[in-house]
Amino acid sequence: MLIDKLWELQELQLDYRRKERLLEESDLSSLLSHKIDETEQQLAALRAQLETFKADEVKIGEKLDDLSAKVHEAGAKLGKEEMSEDKVQKLEEKMKKLTLEKEKVEDAQGKNFHDRQDVEDQSRASELLVEKLRKELESIPQTTATSRAAVKKSLPALRKEIDNRKAKLPLKAKLIFESLSEKFSGAPIARAASSTCDYCHVRLSQKTLFSLRNAESGGDAEELIRCEICGKILYAGTKDRE
Numbered sequence: 001m002l003i004d005k006l007w008e009l010q011e012l013q014l015d016y017r018r019k020e021r022l023l024e025e026s027d028l029s030s031l032l033s034h035k036i037d038e039t040e041q042q043l044a045a046l047r048a049q050l051e052t053f054k055a056d057e058v059k060i061g062e063k064l065d066d067l068s069a070k071v072h073e074a075g076a077k078l079g080k081e082e083m084s085e086d087k088v089q090k091l092e093e094k095m096k097k098l099t100l101e102k103e104k105v106e107d108a109q110g111k112n113f114h115d116r117q118d119v120e121d122q123s124r125a126s127e128l129l130v131e132k133l134r135k136e137l138e139s140i141p142q143t144t145a146t147s148r149a150a151v152k153k154s155l156p157a158l159r160k161e162i163d164n165r166k167a168k169l170p171l172k173a174k175l176i177f178e179s180l181s182e183k184f185s186g187a188p189i190a191r192a193a194s195s196t197c198d199y200c201h202v203r204l205s206q207k208t209l210f211s212l213r214n215a216e217s218g219g220d221a222e223e224l225i226r227c228e229i230c231g232k233i234l235y236a237g238t239k240d241r242e
């Protein structure tokens with residue numbers, strides 16, 4: 001019967017789609033692996049940068065302590081000792097210089113702090129990205145290179161088989177099959193099981209059920225019985241027809 005041929009054709013068509021999808025997924029999975037490696041390298045570079053910032057922070061801190069002590073020392077001298085105007089002037093100049101230097105170092109400390117925060121934000125973002133990519137990768141079924149190659153190799157023959165079978169169909173049936181295939185992602189036929197369309201799960205009308213049971217064997221598109229709700233071609237299966 002025509003419907004049996006169409007059903008087989010749908011099986012082949014779905015098999016082709018599954019295989020195509022598998023190949024797409026394996027492409028995606030190698031893309032993801034690559035992206036993960038790249039992001040991890042970036043992360044390592046960012047972490048190294050962070051270590052440098054931390055070391056710099058310690059050095060800057062020490063320098064500031066040193067300068068503060070010197071300013072303090074000079075200030076104490078100025079307050080205590082009896083000294084010539086010349087010496088006072090010199091000491092004041094020295095203090096001024098030290099204070100300026102201290103301000104510079106404080107600026108450097110602020111800059112270091114902000115830059116470090118930037119890098120910390122960046123590495124947090126990279127960590128999250130790696131985590132997200134890993135989850136995505138885990139959700140993709142992994143295939144070996146060998147099975148991938150076998151699938152790829154089998155596709156042209158499968159395509160040819162599908163095209164040959166389609167070419168042998170009556171034109172009208174072929175057109176209906178193709179337009180419904182497009183509409184329903186390659187699955188234009190639904191099984192009619194327990195008086196229900198197994199695609200839209202709606203109970204079939206008595207008229208449709210009657211037609212399904214009494215379908216005559218032949219090759220006309222007119223005999224194709226469609227679900228009144230979703231419009232798919234109905235397939236009762238050999239067993240249900242007996």
Ligand SMILES: [Zn+2]
Nearest residue numbers: 197200227230
């Ligand atoms: Zn339906």
